[in-house]
Amino acid sequence: MNTRKVITLLLIAAVGFAVYKTFFDDRPHNPRVFGPPAKTEWKPVGARDVGQHGYSVIPEPTTWHAIHVDVANSDSVWGVAAPMFELDWVAEAAYFVGNGPLLDNQGNLYFSPQFYHGERVVLVSLDGQTGQRRWSIPADDEIQASSPAFILNDPENPGEQIIYIVGYDRVMALRPDGSTIWHKTTGLKLSAEDAGNKDKTKFHSLNYHPATDSLVSITKAGGMFAFNRKTGDLIATIGQIPGAPAISGTGTNIPKFILNRVDPLMDKAFGKTDAGLSLFSSAVNYIYGGGGMVTNFFSIDPDTSRIYMAATAPDAEDGTEDGRSELGAIYALDLVNTVDAGNGGLEFQVLNRKTFQGGTGSTPALSADGQRLYMSDNEGHVIALDSELQEVWRVDVGEPLVASITVASDNNELYAVTAKDVIQLIDNGDNGSRSWTAELTGFDGYANVDVQSNALTATATANGVVVMIGGGKTILGRTLMLHMGIGLLDRKTGKLRYFAEGREDSLAMSVVAADGSIYVAHSPLRRAVGKALYPDLTPDVTGGIARFKPIRLDLLARDAVCAAEARAANASNLDKAAESAAINTDIRQIKILLKQAGNAIEKAVDDGDMRAEKASTLGDLLAQSAVKLTPANLELAVTELSAACGMFD
Known part of the structure; x- marks a missing residue:
C-alpha cells in the first residue's frame, strides 16, 4: 500500500472518529469539583540563590515588571498566588x-x-x-x-x-x-531593500x-x-x-483545508496583519518558514x-x-x-x-x-x-x-x-x-x-x-x-x-x-x-x-503567612556570616508575604470568610513578628509566625 493511500485512510478514519465523538458521544458532563486546597508541605531548604544587586532601579520580583517577571527572566515571584x-x-x-x-x-x-x-x-x-x-x-x-x-x-x-x-x-x-x-x-x-522586512x-x-x-x-x-x-x-x-x-527544523506544513477554515475565523475576530495577511497564516509562515x-x-x-x-x-x-x-x-x-x-x-x-x-x-x-x-x-x-x-x-x-x-x-x-x-x-x-x-x-x-x-x-x-x-x-x-x-x-x-x-x-x-x-x-x-x-x-x-x-481570601492569607513562617524558620538556621545575602533577601521576601497576608486578611473579613476576632489575633501576631525581622532576631519572629500559621489548622 503506498503512502498516499495510507494517509487517505488515516484521514478518513480521523474524520469518522471526529464525527462520532461530536454527534454520538453520550458521555455525561460531570466536571471535577475542586474544594479548598489543604496547606502545601513544600518548604525552602538551605540557602537560596541570591544576587548582590540592589532594588533602587530594578523592582523586587513581586509581579510582572518584564515579560518574564524580571531582567533575568526567572518567571518566578516572591508572593503567593491565590489558592482559590x-x-x-x-x-x-x-x-x-x-x-x-x-x-x-x-x-x-x-x-x-x-x-x-x-x-x-x-x-x-x-x-x-x-x-x-x-x-x-x-x-x-x-x-x-x-x-x-x-x-x-x-x-x-x-x-x-x-x-x-x-x-x-x-x-x-x-x-x-x-x-x-x-x-x-x-x-x-x-x-528600499529592507522595506518589506x-x-x-x-x-x-x-x-x-x-x-x-x-x-x-x-x-x-x-x-x-x-x-x-x-x-x-x-x-x-x-x-x-x-x-x-x-x-525551521520541522519541515511541517499546516494542511490547506485547515488554513481555509481558520483564516476567516481569525480575520473576523482581529482583522489582518499590517502586511495584509491573515493572522494565522502569517504565524504559520513565520514558524515553519x-x-x-x-x-x-x-x-x-x-x-x-x-x-x-x-x-x-x-x-x-x-x-x-x-x-x-x-x-x-x-x-x-x-x-x-x-x-x-x-x-x-x-x-x-x-x-x-x-x-x-x-x-x-x-x-x-x-x-x-x-x-x-x-x-x-x-x-x-x-x-x-x-x-x-x-x-x-x-x-x-x-x-x-x-x-x-x-x-x-x-x-x-x-x-x-x-x-x-x-x-x-x-x-x-x-x-x-x-x-x-x-x-x-x-x-x-x-x-x-x-x-x-x-x-x-x-x-x-x-x-x-x-x-x-x-x-x-x-x-x-x-x-x-x-x-x-x-x-x-x-x-x-x-x-x-x-x-x-x-x-x-x-x-x-x-x-x-x-x-x-x-x-x-x-x-x-x-x-x-x-x-x-x-x-x-x-x-x-x-x-x-x-x-x-x-x-476565599482567608486561604490566601493562610498560604502567605505559612510561606513566611517556612522561609523564616529556614533562614534562622543558616550561617549568619556565610549566608548573609541569602538571609537578607529572605527577610525582604518575608516582608512582601506579610504585606500580602495583611491585605488578604482585611478583605477576608469584608467578604465574610474570616471572623473579625481571628483577624485581630492574626494581625497582632504578624505585627509582632515584623519588628523582629532582622538576621539577629529571626528565631524570635518564627515563634509568632508559627503561631499565626497554626491558626489555620
Missing part, C-alpha cells in the same frame, strides 16, 4: 495580545496589542481590579507600534515607577498616569543594563540598541548579532550586566552558505567602552558564543546569582551553562520544549514545559535530574475533553506553580484545544491544588499579581484551530486580557 480563584472579567477583547500584561506597584496593567479590530493603539493601561481602561497611547505618525512594556523603579523619586516602550520610530518613558517623561526618535529609516522594525522588549544605566533592546533581525535610561538618547553604536535568518534571528526576549545579569541572548549561528557554521542558519546559538555580550566607538564610546561586543543543533524559541533564563544560564532547544533538551557558556549538563525530557525555563531561587528547582507536560527538574550542580511531571487533570469529567495538556510557561510562586491547562481532542496525534483553564500545582508533588476554567488560549505568560490575582493575555492560535474543526463544541475566539480574581 475564578474568572472575573475579560477586557479589551478586540485585541490579540501575545505578551503581558505587566503590572506596576499600584496594580495597574499595561499591554501592547499586536493585532486589533478597530482602534489602533500602541500601549493600553487598565485598572487591575475592574479591567476598565485608564488611558492609551494611539498609534500615529510618530510611533506606529511598540514592544511590550518594561517597568523600572524611579530612583530619583523613590516609590514611583516608570513604564518604557520602544518602537521602530520612537522610544518613550511614561508615568503610570500616562504622562510622558521623555520621548525620543530612534532616527531609524528603512532602506518586518523583522527589521519589530523590537523585543527593553531590558536594563545596570553598568551603563541604559535600556537595551534588540530587533527580530538582530539589531541591538542601547538608550540612556534618564533621557532616551542612543548611547552606543548600533550592534548586530552575527547570525543568519533561521530555517523560519526567517527570524531572535524570536524571544533576552536576559541581563543584574550583578555583572552581562547580556545573554538566544539567536541563530552565523550562516556558514551549518556547512552551507545560503543566507540561512540551521544552527541555534547562545551569545554572551556586553556594552564596552572603546576609543573608536561613537555615541559616548560604547559598543556591543560578543564575549562568548556557543552553537547547538536545533534552534530555540526560548528566552535564556538566569539563576538569581547569575552563575547558571538555562535554555531549551527544539530537540527536547534542557541545557545548563555556566556564565562563560560552558555546558554543565543537559537533560532530555523526551519531547520538544515550547517555552523558556522557569528558575526558582529555592531548592535548585527548575520548571520546563512541553506541549504536553510541566516537568520539575533539579539542578544538582554537575548534573540535572527530573523530579516530577505535573498532574494536569483540571478538565476531568468534561464530556468533550479527551486529552489534557500544558498550554503555557509555568510560574513559580511561594505556594505553588501556576500553569495553564488546555483540554480538547486529538487527531493523528495532534491536540486540538477546545477549552483552557488555570491551575495551581503543589511544588513538592506536582499535584493539582486548584483549577478554574478560563476563556481563551494564550501565547504569553501566567501573570501573578501582588494581590494573588492571575492575569492571562488572550492570543488564540491553538484554540482557533479547535474552533474551526469543532465549531459547536467551543466558544468563539476572543482577544483581550482576562483576570482570575482571588476567592
Whole structure:
C-alpha cells in the first residue's frame, strides 16, 4: 500500500472518529469539583540563590515588571498566588495580545496589542481590579507600534515607577498616569531593500543594563540598541548579532483545508496583519518558514550586566552558505567602552558564543546569582551553562520544549514545559535530574475533553506553580484545544491544588499579581484551530486580557503567612556570616508575604470568610513578628509566625 493511500485512510478514519465523538458521544458532563486546597508541605531548604544587586532601579520580583517577571527572566515571584480563584472579567477583547500584561506597584496593567479590530493603539493601561481602561497611547505618525512594556523603579523619586516602550520610530518613558517623561526618535529609516522586512522594525522588549544605566533592546533581525535610561538618547553604536535568518527544523506544513477554515475565523475576530495577511497564516509562515534571528526576549545579569541572548549561528557554521542558519546559538555580550566607538564610546561586543543543533524559541533564563544560564532547544533538551557558556549538563525530557525555563531561587528547582507536560527538574550542580511531571487533570469529567495538556510557561510562586491547562481532542496525534483553564500545582508533588476554567488560549505568560490575582493575555492560535474543526463544541475566539480574581481570601492569607513562617524558620538556621545575602533577601521576601497576608486578611473579613476576632489575633501576631525581622532576631519572629500559621489548622 503506498503512502498516499495510507494517509487517505488515516484521514478518513480521523474524520469518522471526529464525527462520532461530536454527534454520538453520550458521555455525561460531570466536571471535577475542586474544594479548598489543604496547606502545601513544600518548604525552602538551605540557602537560596541570591544576587548582590540592589532594588533602587530594578523592582523586587513581586509581579510582572518584564515579560518574564524580571531582567533575568526567572518567571518566578516572591508572593503567593491565590489558592482559590475564578474568572472575573475579560477586557479589551478586540485585541490579540501575545505578551503581558505587566503590572506596576499600584496594580495597574499595561499591554501592547499586536493585532486589533478597530482602534489602533500602541500601549493600553487598565485598572487591575475592574479591567476598565485608564488611558492609551494611539498609534500615529510618530510611533506606529511598540514592544511590550518594561517597568523600572524611579530612583530619583523613590516609590514611583516608570513604564518604557520602544518602537521602530520612537522610544518613550511614561508615568503610570500616562504622562510622558521623555520621548525620543530612534532616527531609524528603512532602506528600499529592507522595506518589506518586518523583522527589521519589530523590537523585543527593553531590558536594563545596570553598568551603563541604559535600556537595551534588540530587533527580530538582530539589531541591538542601547538608550540612556534618564533621557532616551542612543548611547552606543548600533550592534548586530552575527547570525543568519533561521530555517525551521520541522519541515511541517499546516494542511490547506485547515488554513481555509481558520483564516476567516481569525480575520473576523482581529482583522489582518499590517502586511495584509491573515493572522494565522502569517504565524504559520513565520514558524515553519523560519526567517527570524531572535524570536524571544533576552536576559541581563543584574550583578555583572552581562547580556545573554538566544539567536541563530552565523550562516556558514551549518556547512552551507545560503543566507540561512540551521544552527541555534547562545551569545554572551556586553556594552564596552572603546576609543573608536561613537555615541559616548560604547559598543556591543560578543564575549562568548556557543552553537547547538536545533534552534530555540526560548528566552535564556538566569539563576538569581547569575552563575547558571538555562535554555531549551527544539530537540527536547534542557541545557545548563555556566556564565562563560560552558555546558554543565543537559537533560532530555523526551519531547520538544515550547517555552523558556522557569528558575526558582529555592531548592535548585527548575520548571520546563512541553506541549504536553510541566516537568520539575533539579539542578544538582554537575548534573540535572527530573523530579516530577505535573498532574494536569483540571478538565476531568468534561464530556468533550479527551486529552489534557500544558498550554503555557509555568510560574513559580511561594505556594505553588501556576500553569495553564488546555483540554480538547486529538487527531493523528495532534491536540486540538477546545477549552483552557488555570491551575495551581503543589511544588513538592506536582499535584493539582486548584483549577478554574478560563476563556481563551494564550501565547504569553501566567501573570501573578501582588494581590494573588492571575492575569492571562488572550492570543488564540491553538484554540482557533479547535474552533474551526469543532465549531459547536467551543466558544468563539476572543482577544483581550482576562483576570482570575482571588476567592476565599482567608486561604490566601493562610498560604502567605505559612510561606513566611517556612522561609523564616529556614533562614534562622543558616550561617549568619556565610549566608548573609541569602538571609537578607529572605527577610525582604518575608516582608512582601506579610504585606500580602495583611491585605488578604482585611478583605477576608469584608467578604465574610474570616471572623473579625481571628483577624485581630492574626494581625497582632504578624505585627509582632515584623519588628523582629532582622538576621539577629529571626528565631524570635518564627515563634509568632508559627503561631499565626497554626491558626489555620
